[in-house]
Every structure is written in structure tokens, then in C-alpha cells.
Amino acid sequence: MAGHVDTVYQMIQGLDQRLSAQEEASRDPQPQEASSGVSPEQKLNLPDRFSGNSIVIIIALALALGLGFSVVGHKTHMTTVNALGLIGNNVTLSCTFTHDEKESSNILWRKEGETGIVYKYKNGNISLTDQNELFKHRTSLFLEELAAGNASLQITNVQITDAGVYYCIITNSKGREQHNATLKVGAFTEVTVTNTSETTIHCDSLTWYPEPTVTWLNVTAGSVFTNPNTTYSNSTYETNTNFSGAMNDMKYRCVIQNYLAHAEGDALFTDVIAPNTAPYTFRGGRERATWM
The missing domain is CATH 2.60.40.10 (Immunoglobulins)
Structure with a gap:
């Protein structure tokens, strides 16, 4: 950009010097020349691109370049x-x-x-x-x-x-x-996974926003259960959901999520070998919640 400005300046300076020389020469009497169709610009030995209109354009360009430096150089980033x-x-x-x-x-x-x-x-x-x-x-x-x-x-x-x-x-x-x-x-909170019967798993999470979706997975079998029995309460969507039909030796996962956060908890039913105990054991697994 600086090179362009120097070039314009030199061009204008050269024109000024030639115009001054022509003005000085005009003060001395000169023989009347026959009309030859030569333009004033040609008498000054100016290239065609330096017509009167071009001079105006060059000056306008120089001014525009100067204004450009002023604006760009001071803009706040x-x-x-x-x-x-x-x-x-x-x-x-x-x-x-x-x-x-x-x-x-x-x-x-x-x-x-x-x-x-x-x-x-x-x-x-x-x-x-x-x-x-x-x-x-x-x-x-x-x-x-x-x-x-x-x-x-x-x-x-x-x-x-x-x-x-x-x-x-x-x-x-x-x-x-x-x-x-x-x-x-x-908003989001971790999930808590518990059992309410031998075949029912309960999953709850206290606070969610916006409204989340709930999905249950049988991790062992690789199956997904959508549209589970789920209820929401209050403006920050306290979430409660149940999965029925759980079987022994199967890992189940409760997934609660929206476009901002994701939480899940695992559960497992297993047979109990020890005598005189309940016919099953419920074990809650890992529980985690994170921003997406």
C-alpha cells in the first residue's frame, strides 16, 4: 500500500513540474503555430493516460488511500x-x-x-x-x-x-x-439407579433443563428401549423413570440427556448363591453426568 502512495505522489510531482515549465514558457512571445490537432496534454509530452480527467482520478485515488490508512489503522479489534x-x-x-x-x-x-x-x-x-x-x-x-x-x-x-x-x-x-x-x-444432575421390585429398575435425577429425553439400554444384549415410563416435575424437569422386565445377569443402563448435557447410570441383577437370602441381588453401577 505504501508503495502505491509513493508512486502516485511521484506522478503528481512530475506533472506539477511540467505544468510549471509550460507556464514559464508561455510568458515569452512565441510564433503562432498552425493548428495541428495536438492536444494540450500532448504538447506537455504527457502519456495518454495522463489526460485532465486522469489527473483528477489520480488525486482522488491518493486521497482515498490516505483515508484508508486513517480508518484501518485506528479500528478497534x-x-x-x-x-x-x-x-x-x-x-x-x-x-x-x-x-x-x-x-x-x-x-x-x-x-x-x-x-x-x-x-x-x-x-x-x-x-x-x-x-x-x-x-x-x-x-x-x-x-x-x-x-x-x-x-x-x-x-x-x-x-x-x-x-x-x-x-x-x-x-x-x-x-x-x-x-x-x-x-x-x-441444568443437569447425576442419576441415581435403584430397584423397586425383582424385575423393575428405577432411575431419577433431580434437575434438568431444557427438558431431557430418557432411554433405557440392555447393555448385555445390545438392545435399546425408547419411550419408557417417565415423569417430569417442576420447571427444571426433575426426572423419574422406570424400566420393567429386568432379567438376571443383565446389565441395564439409564440415559438422560438434552442437547447440553448427558448423564447415565448402570444397574445389574444377579443370582444369589448364599442360602436363606433374597432370590436376587441388585447392584447399582457407575453413575456420571457431563456437559455435552
Whole structure:
């Protein structure tokens, strides 16, 4: 880019010198020349591409290149990262930017579809007079990291209503930039597997969001049972499910999942050899739950 600017400058400088020479020559009386159809540009020994219109274009190009340097060189660079929040826990929406050495950056967080602000930091001070009630006493910035370009937002005690699209807006001497980050909210707990009869296995998990699906598997036989007897209760989908028809020496697995999390627990019925005991033994197996 710098090479192009130098070339344009040299071209314009050369034209200026030739025009000055022509002006100087015009001051001395010269014999009247017969019309030969020669253009003024040709008299100056200018190449065809340097017509009057071309000169204007060259100057406009030089100006455009200068403006380009101004805009590109001062633009604030930003990045945001989507996040996944566990209900009742804390979550951080990441937003980083190029620190402005000239002045303090103003930082504004908004949520799509909500009135008021989520958080505002302006002229070196926290400004929450127009903060949305949903976020009062639950949002903050990492103020000690602002100078390093960290404008990330922390939300405490995450609620279902916190899910949505958030906007991180940075304003400083370099201009105004805005990026968005999506917060997904979910909940999950480990499963507990017990037996309610010689052939029935019960599986429950206290908290899920969004609504999960339940699948039972006979791991030993490699079979899958969909649409089991399952009930949900409350807004965070406490899950209870039963599998009937369990057989001895077969491993069964209860799987509860949604698009955010996955949990499962294993169970096994076995024959009991010891006399004077129940005709079967139930053994709960491994239980685990993780984000997808």
C-alpha cells in the first residue's frame, strides 16, 4: 500500500513540474503555430493516460488511500465467545478488545429483547442507573483487567431467563465497535439407579433443563428401549423413570440427556448363591453426568 502512495505522489510531482515549465514558457512571445490537432496534454509530452480527467482520478485515488490508512489503522479489534451457564452458578461472557492508549474505553453490555442495560462502565466509572432489574446485583466486569483489553461480563446465580444474545459495545478514540455473544442456560444432575421390585429398575435425577429425553439400554444384549415410563416435575424437569422386565445377569443402563448435557447410570441383577437370602441381588453401577 505504501508503495502505491509513493508512486502516485511521484506522478503528481512530475506533472506539477511540467505544468510549471509550460507556464514559464508561455510568458515569452512565441510564433503562432498552425493548428495541428495536438492536444494540450500532448504538447506537455504527457502519456495518454495522463489526460485532465486522469489527473483528477489520480488525486482522488491518493486521497482515498490516505483515508484508508486513517480508518484501518485506528479500528478497534474485538472478539467475543459464546458461553454455557449452569443454573444457580456463575458464568462469564468473554469480550476482549484492543486497548486504547489515548483514552479510557467505555464499555456497555446489552441483552437482545430487554430494555435498559445489563452493565455500563463510562468515563472511568460504573454507571448502572438505567440497569434492567433482572441483572441488579448480579453482573460485574473485571475492572482490574480493563487496561489489558478484557471487557468480559460475569453473571452470578444464573437463571433460565438469562439465556439469550448479549451485545458487548466498546467506544473509545478509535471509534465504536459491537460484537455479540450467545448465552445458553442449562441444568443437569447425576442419576441415581435403584430397584423397586425383582424385575423393575428405577432411575431419577433431580434437575434438568431444557427438558431431557430418557432411554433405557440392555447393555448385555445390545438392545435399546425408547419411550419408557417417565415423569417430569417442576420447571427444571426433575426426572423419574422406570424400566420393567429386568432379567438376571443383565446389565441395564439409564440415559438422560438434552442437547447440553448427558448423564447415565448402570444397574445389574444377579443370582444369589448364599442360602436363606433374597432370590436376587441388585447392584447399582457407575453413575456420571457431563456437559455435552
